Amino acid sequence: MRLIVCIKQVPATTKVKINPETNTLIREGVESIINPFDTYALEEGVRIKERMGDGVVTVLSMGPPQVESALKESVSLGADEGILLSDRAFAGADTLATSYALSMAVKKIGDFGLIICGKQAVDGDTAQVAPELSERLDIPFVAYVRKIVEITNEKAVVERMTDHGYDVIELPLPAVITVVKDINEPRIASLKGKMRARKAAITVWTAKDVQADEELIGLSGSPTKVIKIFAPKSRGKGVSITGEPPEIVDTLYGHLKDGHII
């Protein structure tokens, strides 16, 4: 069975700054990593392959050419191949356009059993691409999977994490799932894996290669537009209380009492 793992390359830190003059993100000098949530998706893909005794783990991503390094890293962590969707025409995509582009790549890949994604990316934090992708491909979707109880070529039984416990759900394959951190502990790349990654050739597909409709990708395929970015506003500094603990608390208590808060 082929397992497709979708990954995103994100900045290594979320401490991004805004250039106040241009109102754009300052991205220079920020190192890139595989979205941490996606490392669980990749690990689970590799584990399913190991569990079933055979299969292919294909890692798929969309982004600029430098995302190739994230795909190579995936190979070092157990993936068999990496495919990068890279084309200027994809730039500026929101989640709807991204899910379309990915769905076209999945169709080109062809036969597959399960698509595994991380629950969300740490930069955009939307958690939208996976459910959108399942809808594009018209196949079942289960979010927040914390365990794959059973998997065959035809179906999977999974545990879906909820706020107060978990649902046990059976779904026929092919399907899309997102996984949460609890599902596994990602491995560290072995020396052998690193060697393999160095030699691995990453396939790059353009919009034309996947026969994507230009109206549905990139900026033109994105119904949402960011019209402004800004630094979050602080709620403003309050009152500072100093002194010995008993006095401090007297003052504090007085304030809270005056405000009818306590």
Next chain:
Amino acid sequence: MGYVHIKKEKCIGCEQCVVVCPFEALFMVKGKVEVEPEKCRECRKCLPVCPTEALYLERRERRGPPPEHGISDIVVELPPELGRYKGVWVLVEQEDGKPHSVSWELIGEGMKIAQKLDVELSAIVLGEGVEHIVEEAFHYGAEKVYAIDDPMLNNYRTYPYTFAMRKLVNKYKPEILLMGATSLGRDLAGAVATSLKTGLTADCTKLDIDTGARVLLQTRPAFGGNIMATIICANHRPQMATVRPRVMAKPYKDDSKTGKVITEKLALEEEKVKTKFIEFIADEIAEVVNLEDAEYIVAGGRGVGCKDGFGVLRELAEALGGEVGASRGAVESGWVTYEHQVGQTGKTVRPKVYFACGISGAIQHLVGMQNSDVIVAINTDETAPIFNVATYGIIGDLYKVVPEIIKQIKNHKTQAMKEGE
């Protein structure tokens, strides 16, 4: 500090704002409400209860630079068939017949948007045996409810819920559709938006409307809260957003309110739904932590130093009838369980008072608690960013300060009891 302003001509003298004001800043003069500016703390409690929107806060951003994105430059080129989409919808999320409180917060927010657009605010109720939720939606202010009651909607599965939402939207055509940014809401919203081929903005913390263009201005944090982005969906309908729980205020509940119910049939065969729900297994509950509804939260961070240190925080929480919260650092150190975590990857809370003890105040923590009415920060490091958001900042050792607070509360309680006798 600013204060609440009053449009006298709109005030009908109902006194509801006077009742809810925790600071006694509002009072009545000749049948109209007045404000005592020094007492007002801009807690916003009075804003949603006013039936005529007579109260408002001055937008601070207007005073200073920079001029924001000119709203006039939003270009709307709606195809004629999309121009017919009217009204604001809120999905009332429920699990096991229990509605999620974010739904009521959204009804409150949806009402404001609907008023600005001069349209109706409707609630969507999906599930099995959910008549009581329909009623409750009216009590919180929905003018109309669209309901589908069907056994297939009992346990949440993406497909039948998406099917139901698509059916309602295609038939009744709302211009705006809001859902909670809960695990269910974010799962469903993505599928619904794609099947309707429209835009979706995740996890908004602020909504506003450009009345001229009838465009929803959706503001959300990104990069773990380090930046904010305002997003629009100008040329597709409905405009869809999920909204973070506990950020918007819950509206006033009026049990006498009622409205029009429109029921639809699901008309979906089980065979069409490929996923099968087998069972739900509840967590073994070691302790119930209800941070979202707590009025008082006593939270600890790495500065607490050890697991035992949470004992004194727990004691304060108990004295106040509140809950214990924690930063991610404290949770990762293994001092408290994840259920207590507040912040970007934990819970978003909105208590009356949030005590931040030994919490430095990383942005990821702040986004989860900065809507608290009052924040008391206790920290030995006076440069800790938590002091930038604290209403009351105490530079000191929490092990000295917290026991004093407990003592003080207990003293007052005994005193109050004596006075009661």
